[in-house]
Each structure stands twice: as structure tokens, then as C-alpha cells.
Amino acid sequence: MRALLRSGNPDVARALANIVWLGLERLTQIAVAIVISGLLARYLGPGDFGKWQYANTLLLVIAPITWVCGAEILVPTIVQRPPTETGTVLGSGFALRMGVSVLALIVTWIWIAAGDTDPMVGLMLAGLAVTMLFREPFIGVVNSWLQSLTYSKPQLIASMAAAIVKAALVYMLVRLAAAPQSFGWLWALEAAAIGGALLLYYMRRHGSRLGWHFDRALFRHFASAGTVFWIGLICMYLFLKLDRLMLAQRVSFAELGLYSAAQQLNENWIALALMLSQTIAPAFVYRVQETARLKRNLLRLFAMTAALMIAGAAVLDALAGFIIARVFGPNYADAANIFRWAVWLSVPAGIEAIGNLVVLKYQAKYVLLSKWLLSLAIAFAVNWIAIPRSEGYGALIGLAAGYVAAASVNFYYIRFWLRT
Template identity: 90%
Template sequence: MKALTRSGNPDVARALTNIVWLGLERLTQIAVAIVISGLLARYLGPDDFGKWQYANTLLLVIAPITWVCGAEILVPTIVNRTPADTGAVLGSAFVLRMSVSIVALCVTWIWIAAGGTDPMVGLMLAGLAVTMLFREPFIGVVNSWLQSLTYSKPQLIASMAAAIVKAALVFALVRAAAAPSSFGWLWALEAAAISAALVAYYVRRHGGTLGWRFDRALFRHFASAGTVFWLGLICMYLFLKLDRLMLAHRVSFAELGLYSAAQQLNENWIALALMLAQTIAPAFVYRVQDTARLKRNLVRLFAMTAALMIAGAAVLDALAGFIIARVFGPNYAGAADIFRWAVWLSVPAGIEAIGNLVVLKYQAKYVLLAKWLFALAVAFAVNWFAIARIEGYGALIGLAAGYVAAASVNFYYIRFRLRA
């Protein structure tokens, strides 16, 4: 790590150091997620594990509502203002995000109390939903400030430490034969702990005071700016979880548990592979202004990502039975076949992610929104037809169709934007 800081350019040194810490944090999160999934899958059994996964799916569909005033708006605002304005910027963003999060949490709890979902799913979701009070209002705001400094190390260390402690607490609750509904509160505790650590760090860096204050003009700006990006992200996350949302209405929770077990591992594989590819992407996309050079770089990134995904998918396909048995146990043997097919989704997912870098480079917010609306519509249509006939495999086909639809929009935009 020290070798990185000896770079002649301090900005490059900070960026490289950030990349290393980001890689460590992602690897830690992936390892912890796999360990926790294995513990819960074995303890809860396919039926309750399916309910647990469905509760997490519902959270990941609801949570993007709280992502108002995203980092693409907040970070440039911090950078372009004087240090004396930082308290007003962060305080106004905090008030906006906390207000939206409280409303989202209250609506979620009311929906659960009204019997909107299975009682056990509702109990699990009730604890998980509390994370919304901490993730964006506290963690998201402080993390945006850290991003403006190109210094994410405090947030990444806090996240890694909290994840490891959470895994230990999950193990303790499993050993204590805790009620399935109690696990969701560990996720809320993790978010609260990270929030406390980051706020304490911010206070220490600012002379022992928080100094956040509300500014009406900034509040109005944050409430309106970035709306299109916000809607696009909501559509994207709805697309990513649409398979489980629709599958839950067609199969039992036990069958959903098998499908979710396979997808849990697959999503971690995709996240790792994309992280490795995207780590070097900013230098090859965001900072490149020459069109011809950018085209060459994109061809190389597409080829590298495709090769990585295909090679990894082939290995995981061959080892599917062994991996599922080792992580989830013999009760999840039926997930192996789903996993074998699911890993190949990493190929279109990787191609889409690289193409998306160009959309983000040029801040094409309407393209982003149109892309995920299109992908969502295509996936919904395919799921509606295929899930009724081949259940989990139909959901995988829907995901694949959605990824192809999103990638096709990326390619069309790249051809349009980089025409020469």
C-alpha cells in the first residue's frame, strides 16, 4: 500500500489507494455474504430461506426510493462549493434523504401490518427496512463527502469491520436457535454501527462538531436535480429483482429458496467479475477525450470482460454441484442446475456494464432511464410468458432478455455518440 503513495501525482496515488481498499472491501463483502447465506440456508431450510430471500428482494426494490439526490449530484456540489459551505450541503442532503427514508419506512411498516405479504416475510422485512434510516441519510451523505476528497478508506474499513461482526452475530443467533424474524434486525444494527463510525470520523475531522445545517435553496435544488438518474436507478433495481418478485407468485417459498440460493452465489460472482473489469475502466473511458482512442479502449474492455465472464462461467458451471453442496448443504441440491444456467448471465451483464460506462461518461440521463425502462418491460413480458411454463428457468430467460435489451440500447447510444 505504501508503494502506491509514492506516485509523483498525489491525485493518482489517492485514486490507486482507493481502488485497493475498494477491492478489499468488495472481496470481504462477497465472502461474508456467501458465509451468511450458507449459515442461514442450512438453519432456516428451503422454505424459510425462500421467505428470507423474498424479504431481501422487497427491501432492494423499496430502498432505491431513498436514493434521492444521488452521489452524481451531491459530490460535484461539495467539490464546487467552498469548505465553509460543506455543512450546509451535507445538512440539506441529510434532511431530504432522512425525510424520504422515514416516509418509505412508515409506508413499508403500514403495508406489512395491513397483511400485504406473508406474515413471516413481513416480520423479516420489518427489521431489514430499518436500514433505510441509516444507509442514505448517514452513510450515503458522509460517503459523498469522502468521495469528494478521493478518500473512501474510512467508509470501507467501517463496512468491512461491520460485515465481519455481523457474520459472527449471525453464527451466534444460529447457535442460539433464534427466531427467523430476528435476523433482519442484525442488518439494521450493522447500518447503525457504520453510520455511527462515519459520523464520528466526520466530527473528528471538523474540530469536534458536526456543523450540518439546513439550507432551503440547496434543499429545493437537491429535491429536483438528479430526478431522472434516480428514476433510472429505481427501474434498474426493479429489473434486477423482477425475477424473484414474479417467481414468488408462481412457486412455493421452498422452490423460491432454491432459486434464490443459486442467484445469491451468481450475483456475488457477477459483482466480483464486474468489479475487476470496472476498476480499470475509468482510466480507459472517463478520462479519454479522443474518440478514436475511446473506441479502441471500448473494444478491448468488451473483449476482456467477455473473456473473463465466459472463462469464469465455464468453471462455475463445471463445479456447480460441488459449490452448492459446500455452501448450502444437501437440502439445496436442486439449486445446482439453476446455478449452472445462471452463471452464464454474467456474460450479457458484463457487456452491459461496460457499455453503461459511456452512458455515465456523457451523463446521458434520459438514455439511462429509457434503457432500464426498456429492459424492465422486456423482462416483464418474457417472465410473464416463461415463468408460467418453466418456472425458475423462465425467470433466468427473462433476466437474459432484459440484459440483452439494455446492452442493445448501450450499443445504439455508443454508435450515435461516438460516430466520426
């Protein structure tokens, strides 16, 4: 790593070092997620594990509401303004994100108190929802400042350390036979620890002072800028969790637990496709201006991603029974068949992730929004028909249809862009 930083262009060396740290952090998070899922699945059993997964699904549907004023707005603003105004930019972004996060948390707690969901799911979600107070207002704002410096190492180290400590605490609570609803508060504690560590790092870099200030004009700008991207991301995450939301209305929590166990592993496998796209995007897509070269790069990336995802899915398909038994235990044997089918979703998911790079490169926000609205609508329609007939397998068909729709929109946009 030191040799890398000493050689060549310092900006390139810094970006490559960032990629290495990003890859290490993603692999750590994937490993920790699998370990924690295995611990909880064995301890809670399929029924309560299904409730735990459903509570997490609800959180991941609610949380994107707090993503107002995303990094695509905050980072360029930090870069374009003089360093003396960084505190004002961060303070205004923090005020907006904290306001939205507090509102989202209050509404979530009111909804739980109204009894509109299973009592255990509500208790689990009550702790998990507190993460919204720390993720975007603290972690997101400071991380945007770090991104503007092309230096994400502090945030990545804090995330890795917190994830490992969280896994140890989950193990401890399992050994102590803690109540199922107590685990949600560990996720809130993890978010608070990361947010506190990043805040302290920022203050250490600024003379032990925070120096964040509120500016009304910036606040209004942040509230309106990036709205299309924001709504598009909300639609994307709703699409990704729609299978469990609709499946929960048709099957027991025990059956949902089996489906969620398979999908938990599959989503970590698909995360590798997203990590791959994030890693190669700057060099092979974002920085390429020549049309012919970009077209060649995209063809190679599509072929490489398809080959990697197909090979990986074939191996996971063959080892499904062994993997499910080792991670979740014998009570989840029926999840192996679902996992065998689910892993093949990585092929359209990977293809979609590569095509999406061109949409992001040219900031085609309305294409992004239209794509996920279409995918959401198609997945909903397919789920409505397929889930009552095939339950978990019907939910997988809905996801596959949504991914194919999203990839098709990407291909149409790429073809249109290359033609014009």
C-alpha cells in the first residue's frame, strides 16, 4: 500500500487506496452479515427469524426517506465552495437530514404504537429505526466530506470495527438468551458509535471544533436539489424488498424466515456485483470520454460480469444444501431449494449494475426514476399473480422480472446515447 501511495500521480494513488479499503470493508461487512444471520437464525428459529427479517425489510423501505440531499449533491457543493464554507455546507446538510430523520422515526414509532403490525415485529423495528438518527445526519454528512477529499479510510475503518464488535455483542446476547427485540438496539448502538467516531475525527482535523453553521439559502437548495434521484432511490429499495413485503401477507413468519434466510445469503452474493461495478466505474466508465472506447469497455464489462455471475451462481447452486446447513442449521433445510433458484438472480442484477453506470455517468436522473418505477410496477404485478400460486418461488419470479425490466431500460438508454 505504501509503495502504491508513493508512486505515480498522487490523486490516482489515493483513489486506488480508497478502492482497496472499500473492497476490504465490503468483504468484512458481508462476512459479518453472514455470521450474524447464522447466529440469529439458529437462536430465534424460523418463526422469530422471519419476524426479524421482516422488521429489517420495513426499516430498509423506510430508511431511504432520510436520504434527502444525497452525496451526489453534497459532495460537489463541498468541492466547489472554498474551505472556509465547508462548515456551513455540512451544517445545512446536517440540519435537513436530521429534521427528516427525526420525522421518519416519530412516524415509524406512531405506526408501531397503532398496532398495525405484529407486536414482536414492532418491538424489533422500534430499536432498528433509531439507526435513522445516526446514519444520514452524522455518518452520511461526515462521509460526504471525506469523499470530497477522496479519503474514505476513516469511515471504512470505523464501519469494519463497529461491525466486528456488533457480531461479538450478538454472540454475547445469544449466549445470555436475550429477548428477540433486544437485538435491534445493537444496530442503533453500531450506528451511534460510527457516527460519534467520525464526528470526533472531523473535529480533530479542525482544531477540536465542529464549526457547523446553518444557512437558510443552502438549506432550501439542498431540500429541492436531487429530489428526482432521491425518489428514484426510494423506488429502487422498495423494489428490492417488495418480495418480502408481499410474501409476508401470504405465508407464515416461519415460511418467511426460510425464504429470508436464502435471500440473506443471495443478497450478499449480489453485493459482490455491486462492489465490482463501484470498483471499476471510475477507470472504465466515468473517466472515459471517447464513444468508441466507452462502447468497447461496456461490452467487455457486460461479458465479464455475466461470466462471473454465471460461474458463481453455478457453484452456489451446487453447494446450496451444504451452505444453508452450515450457516443456518438443520431447521432451515427447506431454504436450500429457494437459495438454488435465488442465486441466479445475480446474473440480471450484475448486468443491471454495469448498465446503471452509464445512467449515473451522465446524471440521467429521469431515466433512473423511470427505470425503478417501471421495475417496481412490473415486480408488483408479477408478485400479485405469482406469490399466491408459488409463494417464495413466485417472489423470485417477481424479482427476476423487475431486474430484467431495469436492465432493459439501461440498454435502451445506452443505445440511445451511443446513437446521439
